[in-house]
Amino acid sequence: MSLLVVNNVSKAYSGNSPFGRGGKVQAVSEVTFSLEDGDCLGIVGESGSGKSSLGRLLVGLEKPDSGQVLFQDHQVDRRGRDKALQSGLQMVFQDSNDAVNPRFSATKILAEPLKNFFDLKGQALRDRVGELLEAVGIPASECEKYPSQFSGGQLQRICIARALAAKPKLIVLDEPLRGLDVSVQAQILNLLSDLRKNFGVSYIFISHDLEAVYNLANRLAVMFGSRLVEMIDDLSLFNSIKHPYSLALMASAQFRLTDSPPLISEKKVSLGGCVYSDRCPQAFKDCFAKVPPLISLESGHLVACHLKA
Ligand SMILES: Nc1ncnc2c1ncn2[C@@H]1O[C@H](COP(=O)(O)OP(=O)(O)OP(=O)(O)O)[C@@H](O)[C@H]1O
Ligand SMILES: [Mg+2]
Numbered sequence: 286m287s288l289l290v291v292n293n294v295s296k297a298y299s300g301n302s303p304f305g306r307g308g309k310v311q312a313v314s315e316v317t318f319s320l321e322d323g324d325c326l327g328i329v330g331e332s333g334s335g336k337s338s339l340g341r342l343l344v345g346l347e348k349p350d351s352g353q354v355l356f357q358d359h360q361v362d363r364r365g366r367d368k369a370l371q372s373g374l375q376m377v378f379q380d381s382n383d384a385v386n387p388r389f390s391a392t393k394i395l396a397e398p399l400k401n402f403f404d405l406k407g408q409a410l411r412d413r414v415g416e417l418l419e420a421v422g423i424p425a426s427e428c429e430k431y432p433s434q435f436s437g438g439q440l441q442r443i444c445i446a447r448a449l450a451a452k453p454k455l456i457v458l459d460e461p462l463r464g465l466d467v468s469v470q471a472q473i474l475n476l477l478s479d480l481r482k483n484f485g486v487s488y489i490f491i492s493h494d495l496e497a498v499y500n501l502a503n504r505l506a507v508m509f510g511s512r513l514v515e516m517i518d519d520l521s522l523f524n525s526i527k528h529p530y531s532l533a534l535m536a537s538a539q540f541r542l543t544d545s546p547p548l549i550s551e552k553k554v555s556l557g558g559c560v561y562s563d564r565c566p567q568a569f570k571d572c573f574a575k576v577p578p579l580i581s582l583e584s585g586h587l588v589a590c591h592l593k594a
Contacts, residue, residue: 288319288322288487289319290320291316291352291353293316294317294349294354295311312338313335313349315352316352320487323485324503325490325504327497327505328490328505328506329498330508332493336459337379344457345361345374357454371451374453374457375448376457377441378444385432385440386432389431390429391435411428417449423439423442452484456489462497474500478501499520504519505523507526507530509560509561512589514590517585517586517587518584518585519585525582527586527588528590529590530564530565557574558571558576559576559589569592572591575591580594
């Protein structure tokens with residue numbers, strides 16, 4: 286049994302974006318993949334490509350318009366009724382400042398899942414809070430500090446500790462390095478790598494930073510314009526990457542994807558072509574007419590590109 290099975294999942298939001306159809310923004314389109322125990326799947330893609338939306342669907346914070354997400358064979362959008370599902374599947378959000386209540390001390394932040402999932406109280410609760418803080422490199426003696434008294438990196442560690450408190454099987458990390466300076470990013474990456482080994486937890490690691498993904502993940506998925514455009518099941522295939530968008534990504538080693546050119550135009554999307562067609566230097570007639578399916582190029586390597594079909 287796979288840990289997570291994502292089966293043809295789509296999600297649109299209503300909004301006034303000029304990129305949407307009929308007032309709808311297609312955030313995630315027909316995404317399919319599965320994740321095995323122990324995997325760390327890196328998901329990269331430019332701003333607005335649908336990474337966070339996919340992350341929220343994966344942990345059941347939102348319901349797909351169509352398709353299914355199964356965690357250990359259970360449908361995740363029913364997690365509200367299932368504590369095992371809630372604890373097994375955790376998310377660390379994009380902005381740690383928004384993710385915690387500023388009026389809660391570190392103890393109170395971590396106590397919530399411990400009370401909720403394990404009914405811990407009194408000394409046992411305090412001991413576990415201390416253990417979790419130490420596990421993410423914060424002295425247990427700092428447990429009564431409030432979010433404003435921690436640095437950005439420390440606060441992100443607390444968010445990671447809160448996710449770990451639930452003893453999850455899978456954590457979706459949505460840009461856990463965003464807004465942190467480079468040396469702190471490296472520390473958090475090392476921490477995540479250690480926690481993965483020590484706690485046997487699997488990750489979906491959403492990032493703008495291909496280098497960070499390369500360091501932490503064993504698999505890579507590339508998103509563009511709400512779709513998965515390429516996926517490799519082993520980073521040894523990194524140099525075999527074929528999709529023109531993935532190649533553009535790799536070519537700019539110091540890239541910051543938020544700085545990339547604007548999103549796909551409405552015209553090309555409504556024509557039903559490849560989501561990358563208006564930016565692709567190699568696009569030809571078919572690319573503007575039909576969506577390329579995600580096909581297998583070789584074992585463990587999928588790509589959605591008419592050029593490669
Ligand atoms: N709650 C929402 N309501 C309306 N539109 C939304 C909502 N959430 C996301 N979107 C839209 O869906 C698309 C995908 O957004 P999403 O946040 O998933 O992208 P992302 O890849 O995480 O971007 P970033 O790298 O900037 O975090 C965008 O066009 C966004 O505006
Ligand atoms: Mg995001």
